[in-house]
Amino acid sequence: DQQVKQNSPSLSVQEGRISILNCDYTNSMFDYFLWYKKYPAEGPTFLISISSIKDKNEDGRFTVFLNKSAKHLSLHIVPSQPGDSAVYFCAASSPHNFGNEKLTFGTGTRLTIIP
Amino acid sequence: DAGVTQSPTHLIKTRGQHVTLRCSPISGHKSVSWYQQVLGQGPQFIFQYYEKEERGRGNFPDRFSARQFPNYSSELNVNALLLGDSALYLCASSTEDRGLYEQYFGPGTRLTVT
Numbered sequence: 001d002q003q004v005k006q007n008s009p010s011l012s013v014q015e016g017r018i019s020i021l022n023c024d025y026t027n028s029m030f031d032y033f034l035w036y037k038k039y040p041a042e043g044p045t046f047l048i049s050i051s052s053i054k055d056k057n058e059d060g061r062f063t064v065f066l067n068k069s070a071k072h073l074s075l076h077i078v079p080s081q082p083g084d085s086a087v088y089f090c091a092a093s094s095p096h097n098f099g100n101e102k103l104t105f106g107t108g109t110r111l112t113i114i115p
Numbered sequence: 116d117a118g119v120t121q122s123p124t125h126l127i128k129t130r131g132q133h134v135t136l137r138c139s140p141i142s143g144h145k146s147v148s149w150y151q152q153v154l155g156q157g158p159q160f161i162f163q164y165y166e167k168e169e170r171g172r173g174n175f176p177d178r179f180s181a182r183q184f185p186n187y188s189s190e191l192n193v194n195a196l197l198l199g200d201s202a203l204y205l206c207a208s209s210t211e212d213r214g215l216y217e218q219y220f221g222p223g224t225r226l227t228v229t
Contacts, residue, residue, distance in 0.1 A: 004157070032216045043119070043205055043220035044158070089157050093216035100171025101209065101216035102148065105157030 003027045004092050006106035014114050019077040021109050023090030026071065030092035034103065035064060035075045038087045047088075048075070077111075085113045117142070119208050119221035127227045128196050136191045136224045140208030146170070146215050147189040149181055150205040152223070158205055164189060165215065193226075201228045 005024045013019045021035075031052040036044035050057040050064045050073070057064050063076045077084055087110050091103040120139045128134050140147050146165040150158035160173040164183035178194045187208075193200055203225050207218035 032214070034217065036220075041222070043207075043222045046217065046219055049217060091157075095214070095216050100163050101146070101214070101218070102160040102163055102171050102173065103150075103158070103207075103216065103218060104160070105150075107155070107157050 002107075003030075004090055004104050004106040006088075006090055006109050008109050009107070010110040010112070012112045012114055013080050015082060016079045019075075019080045019084065019111055019113070021075040021077075021088050021090075021111065023073050023075075023106055024071055025073075025092050027092070027094070027104075028071070029094045030104070031096060032093045033064070033066060033073050034091045034093070035062075036089045036091060036105075037084075038089060038108070044089055080113045082113050082115055085111060087111070119206055119219055121204075121206050121221040121224050123224060124222070125225045125227075127229065129229055130196055130198060132196050133192065133194050134196060134226060136193075136204050136206075136226070137188065138191070138206030138208075138221060139188045140206075141210075141219055144208035144210045144219075145187050146209045146211075147183055147187065148207045148209070148218055149189070149191045150207065150220075151175075152203040152205060153201075161191070163215075196228045198228050201226060 034049040035047045038044045087108045090106040148163040149161040152158040162181040163171040203223045
């Protein structure tokens with residue numbers, strides 16, 4: 001039962017353009033969403049998060065959008081840079097419902113930035 | 116400030132053996148969580164500890180156990196290793212100030228069971 005889904009295993013984007021990574025979830029109890037970036041042989045690095053009371057959160061080149069009715073979120077990276085090439089994971093949490101802050105991850109999207 | 120540290124980096128064990136993985140959280144973080152990541156999948160939650168108490172447990176067999184020490188470091192123990200336990204084991208720490216769901220990961224321990 002995959003509660004967090006990233007349906008695109010890979011994505012290639014030209015340097016300088018916008019990268020859009022998508023994520024869908026099925027559990028309506030989730031109320032915090034996070035994006036992580038992972039390079040090979042390293043642990044995931046926290047990028048940005050959003051609470052379910054918001055529909056947008058911005059941090060520098062990274063913006064996350066949340067559409068609760070569609071149970072969909074997306075990460076926008078503008079402009080894309082070669083160092084953004086990595087695997088991106090979407091994760092969700094529901095601390096108020098489960099009594100713990102465990103993260104449920106998607107399967108990841110490999111982003112490749114083409115110079 | 117140092118990030119989350121894990122030891123060892125790599126480990127090779129034989130089926131049936133036992134393994135202990137170690138994690139030190141970011142200074143000031145009182146919560147540690149453990150995740151298992153197999154190839155091609157996202158990390159799967161194993162345990163969360165906060166203030167030395169178990170706060171959450173994922174869908175893993177009793178062969179998996181963990182504890183948190185007074186200095187907030189943590190150990191993950193796996194008994195009777197199976198081939199399917201081969202994976203990257205990730206430790207993450209978090210603090211109440213940022214919300215315990217905002218977790219910062221270490222580099223992981225790569226476990227290979229032969």
